[in-house]
Amino acid sequence: MRRIRRRKLLGGAVLLGAGAPLLSTLAACGDDENGGGGGSLRFAWWGNPDRDERTVNAVTKWSEASGREVGTEPANWQDYWDAMTTQLAGNNPPDLMQQDYQYLKEYVNNGALLALDDYVPDPLATDQVPADTIDSGRFDGALYAISMGYNTFALMSNHRVLADAGEEPPGDDLTWSEFFELAVRIGENTPDGVYGSENAMNAMEPFECWLRQKGKELYTADGQLAYDAADVQEWFQYWMDMIEAGGCFTTEQDAEGTGALEDRGVVTGDGAFDFHWSNVIAAFVDLSQDEVGVHQYPRGDAAGSANGQYYKASMYLAIPAGSSDPDAAADLMSALIFDPEVAGELGFERGVPAAAPVREALEPTLSDAERISLDFVESLDGVVGPVPPPPPGAHAQIYEQFTFYSEEAGFGNLSVADAANQFYDEASRLLEA
């Protein structure tokens, strides 16, 4: 008798245990605590501590004016998208969400977003924003999202590290080979553990800029790869050579980092250059002990090569189709984009404000860091290239492959050529699926 009971107990425990992984695919769906009509609105965005604080201040202003409470749900980039898919699948989306160019098309295609045309021009006064910016949120004639601002690639520099190495901040005509030599010199002329550049081998944004300088793009308009395996190999090889020469952080050091701004070399004073976006300039300035400069990304060596930059409509606001109160959400959205009082709280943190009245209202109050940011973005007016087509739905997965294969090459598990070819095959396969 005793023996059977033990067996049964064991078996029961085992069954319970084995059933649980199945649950884990679905368990994440529920979570209903914030639903409901007249209660508080839910607004979700991805950000960083600086953005979160500004956004909460802006939302508070709107709440005081409208008498409506808003639950704010900030997260970092990766957790944000994990959470959004989960909430959408569970039919429990926020009332207002931040969107990105990269995901917009897929969300629209799946009917996850509400068309905003009923809210134009009241409360959404879209005529305050340049028409091509508005059009980037339009799909099949309907408007689904409005950009809060625009930004562009920005190469951050730490002026103290540059000075320690006896170097001057570079001009905007720096080429990739000059950048390579500069980074290596900085590595040599600074103490151990200080490098010329962040390791950008696994980052697709500078890769995109570099492709555009060669007259290519990441994707064609119909969502296929617009470059060759040889381009990937050349990119990987550039960074392998730089690691070898001591110009940038090693693959291992890069893997240990969390990617958070406060860990990055330009902020900690362990690196001279970092590849990032212009809207983050202010955050870099605030976090770093040292003087931070901003430049265009290096450009192609060929004479007259394009700079590869473009104005990216950085962050969109959109109303999920399942929003419990779209009217109030549209009101809040309007305030965050067009109302100088409310949008002013956001400053330049989400890029240069798209609405001209907001930009003009902010001009006199700019901090030094914001002034640098605005000047940099405006200095590119007229020299930026066309906006690339929206990336296909598989982009996030392709990006993970890019990181994985760059690590395979960086740790020496694969030759650079093999890593590049295998990445290219994998990316092509993902686009077919």
Added chain:
Amino acid sequence: MTVTRTPEVAGDGPRAAAPAEARARAARVRRARRRANRPVLLFLAPWFVGLFGLTAGPIVASLYFSFTDYNLLGSPSWSGLDNYQGLFNDIHYRNSLRVTFIYVVVSVPLATLAALLVAVMLSGKRRGIGVYRATYYLPSLLGGSVAIAVLWRQIFGAEGLVNQVLSLTRLDGVVEAVFGIEPGISWIGNPDHALNTLIVLNIWQFGAPMVIFLAGLKQIPQDLMESAEVDGASRAQRFVRVTLPLLSPLVFFNLVLGMIGAFKAFTPAYVVSNGRGGPADSTLFYTLYLFATAFRFRDMGAASAMAWIMLVIIAIFTAGMFLTARYWVYYGDQVKLK
């Protein structure tokens, strides 16, 4: 149950010929029993709601999803075996299987062994023994917390505690000579060692099996130990010949539960690798890749297929362990006939 059914079964045969009052009596008995069962069913109802609504329903749904193309935003469309075939062509899926198998096979026996050894050390009666037991139990409360991510960086980073101790004690040279590991290596940033730090984390959390072993050690009859002592058995012999066989059901229990737990491990890899399973897939636990497939790549079909394959794998491993159990697990009531 068998006993109470007997009259019914017996009454079935001659039913046609039976007098009416006998049938009526049988019906009364059935009604009475049903009435008596009502409160039981009422009290069980919440559990059944949970079972069907929260467990069985989602399980069946995930089986269906595993044969569909489902991106979470739209509605699922039937795709047959595509998801299962796709997985075996996926290099990351194979990496996640490899990482998970290594993790299970290495960390579970070591964690069980650690639990057993500490339980034996803490089983005696000593002043303040409760404090020691609580202290050793503590780590298992921390394992899933995000604080561990920070702690692990502080310990296993390039400038972490491990490297500082190695460098202060001048042992880094020895480590380099014996294992070929360079000083100043980032243990979590290097694909050859990142998984090992997670194995260490799992071993460190031996609290729950330790408590079970402690309870088991208390149950061992003192007369057996005393008679073994009288027969001249040494401490080591008493442990191997008396304690271990009597504890073997608990060793088995802890191994099986530890194994299932390790197959399902998610949080440690998620927090230590920032949800990526890197570097170079070296900490890509099965569940982590399942999660990424479901919510990052929005491929719920493939993720459901992964969950079902995991179920089969766990079932096979568990069955395998039950099959070997008869050779080494000793239940007190088994009498060996010669």
